[in-house]
Amino acid sequence: MAFHFPKPTPQQNTTTADAGLADSHHHERPRGLMRWVLTTNHKEIGTLYLLFSLTMFFVGGIFALVVRAELFQPGLQLVEPEFFNQMTTMHGLIMVFGAVMPAFVGLANWMVPLQIGAPDMALPRLNNFSFWLLPVAFTLLLSTLIMPGGAPNFGWTFYAPLSTTYAPPSTTFFIFSLHLAGISSILGAINIIATILNLRAPGMRMMDMPLFVWTWLITAFLLIAVMPVLAGVITMMLMDINFGTSFFSAAGGGDPVLFQHLFWFFGHPEVYILILPAFGIVSAIIPTFARKRLFGYASMVYATASIAILSFLVWAHHMFAVGLPLVAELFFMYTTMLIAVPTGVKVFNWITTLFRGSITFEPPMLFALAFVVLFTIGGFSGLMLAIAPADFQYHDTYFVVAHFHYVLVPGAVFAIMAAVYYWLPKWTGHYPHERLAQVHFWLSVIGVNLTFFPMHFSGLAGMPRRIPDYALQFADFNMVSSLGALLYGTSQLVFVLVVIKCVRGGKKAPAKAWDGAEDLEWSVPSPAPLHTFETPPHFERPAH
Amino acid sequence: MTQPNRNEPGASNGVRRTVVRTVVALAGMFAFAFALVPLYDVFCEVTGINGKTKNSAQAIIHEEVDESRMITVQFITRGSSGLPWELDVETRQVRVHPGQTNEVNFTFYNRSDNSNWGRAVPSVSPSNASLHLRKVTCFCFEEQYLQAGERIEAPLVFQLTRDLPPEIKTVTLVYTLYPVAHENEPLQAQVTAGKGDEA
Numbered sequence: 001m002a003f004h005f006p007k008p009t010p011q012q013n014t015t016t017a018d019a020g021l022a023d024s025h026h027h028e029r030p031r032g033l034m035r036w037v038l039t040t041n042h043k044e045i046g047t048l049y050l051l052f053s054l055t056m057f058f059v060g061g062i063f064a065l066v067v068r069a070e071l072f073q074p075g076l077q078l079v080e081p082e083f084f085n086q087m088t089t090m091h092g093l094i095m096v097f098g099a100v101m102p103a104f105v106g107l108a109n110w111m112v113p114l115q116i117g118a119p120d121m122a123l124p125r126l127n128n129f130s131f132w133l134l135p136v137a138f139t140l141l142l143s144t145l146i147m148p149g150g151a152p153n154f155g156w157t158f159y160a161p162l163s164t165t166y167a168p169p170s171t172t173f174f175i176f177s178l179h180l181a182g183i184s185s186i187l188g189a190i191n192i193i194a195t196i197l198n199l200r201a202p203g204m205r206m207m208d209m210p211l212f213v214w215t216w217l218i219t220a221f222l223l224i225a226v227m228p229v230l231a232g233v234i235t236m237m238l239m240d241i242n243f244g245t246s247f248f249s250a251a252g253g254g255d256p257v258l259f260q261h262l263f264w265f266f267g268h269p270e271v272y273i274l275i276l277p278a279f280g281i282v283s284a285i286i287p288t289f290a291r292k293r294l295f296g297y298a299s300m301v302y303a304t305a306s307i308a309i310l311s312f313l314v315w316a317h318h319m320f321a322v323g324l325p326l327v328a329e330l331f332f333m334y335t336t337m338l339i340a341v342p343t344g345v346k347v348f349n350w351i352t353t354l355f356r357g358s359i360t361f362e363p364p365m366l367f368a369l370a371f372v373v374l375f376t377i378g379g380f381s382g383l384m385l386a387i388a389p390a391d392f393q394y395h396d397t398y399f400v401v402a403h404f405h406y407v408l409v410p411g412a413v414f415a416i417m418a419a420v421y422y423w424l425p426k427w428t429g430h431y432p433h434e435r436l437a438q439v440h441f442w443l444s445v446i447g448v449n450l451t452f453f454p455m456h457f458s459g460l461a462g463m464p465r466r467i468p469d470y471a472l473q474f475a476d477f478n479m480v481s482s483l484g485a486l487l488y489g490t491s492q493l494v495f496v497l498v499v500i501k502c503v504r505g506g507k508k509a510p511a512k513a514w515d516g517a518e519d520l521e522w523s524v525p526s527p528a529p530l531h532t533f534e535t536p537p538h539f540e541r542p543a544h
Numbered sequence: 545m546t547q548p549n550r551n552e553p554g555a556s557n558g559v560r561r562t563v564v565r566t567v568v569a570l571a572g573m574f575a576f577a578f579a580l581v582p583l584y585d586v587f588c589e590v591t592g593i594n595g596k597t598k599n600s601a602q603a604i605i606h607e608e609v610d611e612s613r614m615i616t617v618q619f620i621t622r623g624s625s626g627l628p629w630e631l632d633v634e635t636r637q638v639r640v641h642p643g644q645t646n647e648v649n650f651t652f653y654n655r656s657d658n659s660n661w662g663r664a665v666p667s668v669s670p671s672n673a674s675l676h677l678r679k680v681t682c683f684c685f686e687e688q689y690l691q692a693g694e695r696i697e698a699p700l701v702f703q704l705t706r707d708l709p710p711e712i713k714t715v716t717l718v719y720t721l722y723p724v725a726h727e728n729e730p731l732q733a734q735v736t737a738g739k740g741d742e743a
Binding site: 197232236258265 | 567578593
């Protein structure tokens with residue numbers, strides 16, 4: 001089908017109001033604060049995303065530490081159960097929507113144009129808008145903490161009717177903030193797709209793109225497919241709460257189980273949105289520091305696409321205990337296990353890339369290697385959870401908490417850390433302080449494992465999630481987890497220190513900052529000037 | 545391989561085409577999310593996997609009673625917060641043959657000082673029995689209106705069809721009471737009830 005539109009381009013259509021400002025942008029650049037508010041430069045917007053994400057990472061981290069502090073010993077010491085529930089909910093929402101997703105979008109903003117030889121993102125003004133929606137969304141979300149009745153307290157999965165009939169009045173604000181964050185993600189995804197499909201350097205085919213670009217392209221398609229479903233679900237919640245509909249209320253002929261189906265139809269692809277770009281990052285870093293070409297490039301692309309397609313067929317494995325018919329339990333069990341195949345292909349390729357490589361252990365490589373090992377542990381506990389009959393035991397226990405934190409913290413978050421260390425020389429022109437980065441790495445690895453590994457055991461022993469108090473036999477595991485969380489949380493201050501030091505100075509980095517780095521971004525100077533690839537580079541296919 | 549160079553007009557046309565397509569996909573997925581609500585109901589009704597029963601009366605199938613099997617049918621009634629009613633059933637359990645027509649009486653009692661609207665919502669367990677449960681008369685098809693302290697009796701006439709899977713020995717029917725929001729005086733309420741039925 002062909003779509004023909006008269007002139008003004010879409011960008012001009014959407015931003016006619018500030019067209020004058022955008023004009024002045026080209027002639028004299030706004031200075032000070034306004035430079036950042038009005039910027040349409042992909043590098044500056046990327047930086048904004050990353051700084052926002054870092055802020056949210058600490059906010060969500062503090063909430064997690066409140067949770068861990070309360071769980072340090074059995075009994076209720078610090079916070080009321082009601083507030084505890086608000087903390088678990090806000091921690092989840094902020095980490096997923098405020099920290100990890102914006103971090104990946106920020107990395108995409110910075111690196112996708114550089115990696116494909118484009119001068120900027122395809123829709124720069126839309127890019128500015130999609131970033132500035134985020135501070136609004138999360139200010140709104142955080143403001144619910146001081147509202148009467150408190151913040152959302154129903155878990156980040158906000159199951160109805162807990163989140164409709166029995167929810168605090170602030171839920172409507174929560175819905176609105178999630179709508180804004182969702183629109184931001186959608187606009188970001190449109191921009192990334194438009195950039196990758198249209199602005200590649202002459203001569204660069206799809207199968208020449210770096211894997212970070214590939215994984216982000218597939219992630220963006222996932223976002224396009226499922227964020228509208230999330231928007232639909234929360235719109236239905238909004239109507240149930242405020243307009244007397246009964247989508248999820250059995251009293252009016254609705255169905256609470258329908259909520260879970262709709263939520264997880266969004267939710268499972270969402271967890272792959274949180275991990276696919278991480279696969280791309282690791283696929284860039286491991287070949288660089290093993291000084292070998294990535295093993296199985298094409299299979300990596302196909303594996304990523306298969307994971308994305310399968311992610312639409314597995315949602316009910318989150319609902320094994322809800323009373324599904326046997327045939328559904330079997331179907332979702334098998335499709336879930338099937339995902340282990342393309343994921344296994346990826347892990348195999350990373351390890352084979354390392355095989356007989358000449359490996360060095362710079363900070364990005366340390367995080368990437370930790371990612372491979374620890375993400376795989378999270379993958380295995382996921383396989384255990386996929387076994388439907390066994391899941392009746394694991395469901396809603398700390399085993400689930402251990403599983404998804406293993407794939408999200410040493411998975412997604414470590415990959416983001418690796419990416420930051422990998423590309424900091426390109427961003428700032430300086431290498432990050434090696435010794436401090438190593439300290440950060442080792443404290444993080446020890447902290448993460450101390451925090452989350454004991455949760456496997458407390459979960460298998462039956463400790464339920466989302467409860468502020470627990471039986472005495474779980475006391476030791478929880479104390480270890482809490483100490484680990486404190487260590488992991490505080491060691492992230494080292495990361496901030498490394499970044500600040502790196503911005504302000506340090507060992508100068510050349511254009512090609514890492515020995516084995518091959519992609520296009522290493523052909524521009526370090527630090528990358530504000531405008532790059534204004535004349536398209538000639539892409540040379542590496543000889544195979 | 546050729547693709548548009550971004551310095552040529554082709555690139556901005558390409559961007560525009562991509563944007564239009566993604567926006568169409570977005571609108572489609574948003575609509576799909578809402579379409580899933582009726583689709584889910586239809587799916588559940590066709591397959592019977594959610595324990596949902598038909599919301600309207602069905603005709604009795606005249607078939608020979610299967611004397612060889614006895615099925616235990618249990619009734620569970622539950623109140624809910626927000627509706628000060630009691631729902632009772634004359635017997636908690638009956639033993640029936642497939643194909644046989646049965647009648648069981650339920651009692652609604654409003655123990656509050658106010659009159660209200662309420663509704664009993666059914667659920668069948670195991671869920672694969674729900675396709676084989678035919679209700680001829682059921683109070684659950686409509687909303688009830690009870691004056692303060694009023695007590696009414698309402699019958700359930702049902703039949704388990706002969707093709708009920710042989711592994712099912714017990715069928716449990718759960719009725720949960722829910723309030724229905726008609727915040728009007730009784731006389732007006734009857735008027736609004738008519739509107740409610742149309743809608």
